Amino acid sequence: MLELVKVLAFTHYLQGPLVAQMMGDFGADVIKVEPLAGAFERRWSGLNSYKNGVSVYSFTANRSQRSLSVDLKTDEGRSIAVQLAKKADVLIENYRPGVMERLHLGYEELKKENPGLIYCSCSAFGNGGPYQNIPGQDLLVQAMSGIMMQGGRKADPPIAVGSAIVDMHAAVLAEMGILAALYEKRKTGLGKKIECSLLDAALDLQIEPMDIYLNGFSLYERSVSGISSRIGQAPYGVFKTSNGYLCLSMIPLKTLAEIFEDDGFLAWESEGQFVRREEINERVAGWMRTNTSEYWMKRLDEFKAWYSVILSYEDVEKNPQVQWNEYFNEIEHPTVGSIRLLSQPVRFNGKTYKGTCAPPCLGENTVDILASHGYEEQEIERLIAKGIIFDAAGSRHNSNRGEKL
DSSP states (O other): OOTTOEEEEEOOTTHHHHHHHHHHHTTOEEEEEEOTTOOGGGSOOGGGOEETTEETHHHHTOTTOEEEEEOTTSHHHHHHHHHHHHTOSEEEEOSOTTHHHHTTOSHHHHHHHOTTOEEEEEESSOSSSTTTTSOOOHHHHHHHHTGGGSSSOTTSOOOOOSSOHHHHHHHHHHHHHHHHHHHHHHHHOOOOEEEEEHHHHHHHTTHHHHHHHHTTOOOOOOOSSSBOOSSOOSSEEEEEOSSSEEEEEOOOHHHHHHHHTOGGGGGGTTTHHHHTHHHHHHHHHHHHTTSOHHHHHHHHHHTTOOEEEOOOHHHHHHOHHHHHTTOEEEEEETTTEEEEEEOOSOEETTEEOOOSSOOOOTTTTHHHHHHHTTOOHHHHHHHHHHTSEEOTTSOOOOGGGOOOO
């Protein structure tokens, strides 16, 4: 779908690479520009997980891209980046604010060379303002944005979501901005700068409670009995059974009375499930503890109540709906062999897009990329020998080239 779009990605884990990966999954030609030591995700991985010596994080958000390894701290390295930017439709970067400008690769300079360039800048807090230079990543932004105060029981400490949801949502928002700008460019021929920060994304994730708060309403305190949101009616959350947990959502009082054979729930019908939120949660919690999850699932099914079991990753992998959706993708990596990844989640005409190629090795495509941009073989060999670029098939670069940008 995006086969004619050329993307240049100066990215490191996680928001930036995810934006680039989505563009590549949909057919764009994405060049990932990496330092000689490789992007951050090549040298670090959650759970210290390495497969045949390769970081699992380097798989997570780098498929459907080609790798160019170049030293941007040199004049010749920057010249290569500028030459590529002249022919690009989209540039994605998520270095710290100011880094691209110091490298003379900022939007204002590059748009003079390429007025049609769509320049997407991703950051933690934004490219301006009092926090622009403060280090930030998903967990810290969850803390700063209020997300940690929305879930859990009243007695619990603030609770983080156990996945990088802010990074992932921020990537989707940035992707939306790029696609909108590409559509507009068809009419104007001009590019523009797009900015999307993790803080923006974290607040956007809270559109329901935040908009309620902004319009003068105080959120409920976190519930004593059920782990739930601070705006939902009861029951809405996780409840312990005698042998596990179940998640219940917005079951009417009449249905609760039937499930638990307890007409006490009906006494609150006149006031409603918001006003009597805590009492309802407490009463439901008391009943749920008296029997097994399997017993309550049968009762909940009988009365068509909204609920879900709580699955581990082992359970999710075997879940028939997940399998039907073809959400797990097995591909061959050039050095690791078979790897398993999540597929692109959007379907088109019933088809799941699984990416155009495996995550590349560092510098795997350096020579081919430069050759396709007019560099002669002798010049490429000179750049390799000088340590300006790294070719995966050639000799290794000097060890002192791995500084962070």
